[in-house]
Amino acid sequence: MFHSQVIGAADMPSLSLSVQEEFLLVDRDSLDVVVEQPPALIQRLKDELGPRIRPEFLGAQIRTATAFHHDMEALYTEMVDLRRQLGCIADDFGLAPMAAGTHPFADWHRQRQTRDGQRHAMALELRDLSRRLLTCGMQVKVCIEDPDLRIDLMNQVAYFVPHILALSTSSPFWLSASTGLKSYRISAFSELPRTGLPDLFDSWADFEAHVAVLVKAGIVEDASRLWWDLRPSSRHPALEMRVADACTRVEDAWAIAGFYRVLLHYLYQLKLKNQRWRSYARMLISENRWRAQCYGTDAGLVDLASGQIRPYKQLFEELANMLADNAEALGCESALQGCRQILARGTSAQLQIGAFKAALTSGRSEHEAYQEVVRMLLGLTLAA
Secondary structure (H helix, E strand, O other): OEEEOOOOOOOOOOOOEEEEEEEEEEEOOOOOEOOOOOHHHHHHHHHHHHHHEEEOOEOOEEEEEOOOEOOHHHHHHHHHHHHHHHHHHHHOOOEEEEOOOOOOOOOHHHOOEOOOHHHHHHHHHHHHHHHHOOOOEEEEEEEOOOHHHHHHHHHHHHHHHHHHHHHHOOEOEOOOOEOOOOEHHHHHHOOOOOEEOOOOOOOHHHHHHHHHHHHHOOOOOOHHHOEEOEEEOOOOOEEEEOOOEOOOOHHHHHHHHHHHHHHHHHHHHHHHOOEEEOOOOHHHHHHHHHHHHHHOOOOOEEEOOOOEEEOHHHHHHHHHHHOHHHHHHHOOHHHHHHHHHHHHHOOHHHHHHHHHHHHHHOOOOHHHHHHHHHHHHHHHHOOO
C-alpha cells in the first residue's frame, strides 16, 4: 500500500489535538429543534464556558471546542465536561443538546440564521442553501507545525476519509423520511461549494497559490471558506478533519478523534523511513466515500490495492493492527478499542434505524417513532 520516496525528515509534529462538536438544541416537550436560541441562554453559555462554546450558523445549532491536548484522558475529560455543562444550562431553558448529523423530523424551512455579521455574509453567498444546513458534524484539529508536512499528510490521509466517515455515521433520517443513507448530512452539505475531498497539492506554497486565486477574485476571504473533508486550519498550525457526522456518544467522538490522530502519526513515521502511503485517484477514494455515506460500516469498502470490496470490520482490524505501535506511542490504544466498540455495538445511524423500526413494531405511528429516536439520541448525548 506504500512505496518509497526519498525525502528529508521534518521535525516531529506535536500532534496535539482539539475536538469541535456541533449539537442541535431540542425542545424537551415537542422534541423538535428550536428556531432561535433564547438570548439569555446564549449569555449564560458565554459567561460560564467562554470561547469554548459559540452559536453556529442556524438558531438550532451550537458548537463546543476543546483546548489542544497531548493527553487523551485530558481530552476526554474536557469533552465530557463541555457536554455536561451545555446540558445543564440548556435544561434550565427547557432545552437539551442532541448530537447527531441530522434531526429525524425537523423542518429546515423554519430555521433562522444567527445574528452574526460573518455568517450573514455567508448566507448571502449561499442563498437558500444556508437554511438547509440543519446538520451537525465533528471537526478534529491535529497540530502539524510544519506547513509543507501538513500538506503532505493531507494528501495521504485523504485515503482514510471513508474509513472515518463510516464509523461516525449518524444521519439516516431527514424531514420525517428514511433516506436509505447512513449519512444524509454529507448529501446536504455537498450542495455547498468547495466541499468534498481536497485536491492534491505539491507544497504549502502550491496550496496558498491556489487559495490566492479565489481571494484575489473576491470569492473567499481566506482558506476558512474551504469546507473540504480535510483542510489546513486557517487559525491553527493544524490539519483539520471535517468529514465526520456528529457522534451521539462522547466516547465515540473521542475514539474517532484518536483514530485520526494515530493515522497521522503512522504516515509521519513512514516519512521518516522515506516512504509514503500510495497515492490513489480521487475518483477511487470518492467511491469509497460514497459507500461510507450510503452503507456506513454495513457493506464494506473497496480495498484499492486489490480492487475487492471487503467487509469494513476486516479492513479496520487490519488497520488497527498496523497502527498498534503508533497508538501505543501516543497513548491512543483505548481510542482504537473504542472504534472496535462502535463496530460491535453499532454506529449511531444503525441504532437510530433500529429504534425507529422497534417503535413501529410496537404500534407507534411514524411521527411517534421518530420522537422515540430523538429521546434515545438525547439520552445518549449526555450519557457519559
